Amino acid sequence: MKLLVDEALQDAVAHRLTTAGHDTTHVRILGLAGHTDDEVMALAISDSRVLVTTDTDFGTILALTGAAGPSVVLLRGIGDSVDERVDALLDVLPRVEYELSEGAVVVIEPDRYRMRYLPIDDA
Secondary structure, eight states, X not given: OEXXXXXXXXXXXXXXXXXXXXXXXXXXXXXXXXXXXXXXXXXXXXXXXXXXXXXXXXXXXXXXXXXXXXXXXXXXXXOSSHHHHHHHHHHHHHHHHHHHHXXXXXXXXXXXXXXXESSOOOO
């Protein structure tokens, strides 16, 4: 899976996901640290990458704009350590690979995950 790790997560998260077989990069590696959420999302779309983050703003942007992408994986309530974050991702990503390829927001919490297809339509 092609992943873009947001600056809210450690560089080591991207490295460990790459080691686990994912095509992963980090916004800092790409020189996008400090750039706007819209710029990060645009890169994820242009590179066909799933955005991995702890920043709830990305889901809010997708909901408000009705955009169909990029897919986002949001870590909520997961510990701050690289091990906790990577373990949670490696547990859930294989289960939602198809949904993320179609366009979805996946929220990973300590004891569960939930998923919503894009575009988000609350009308």
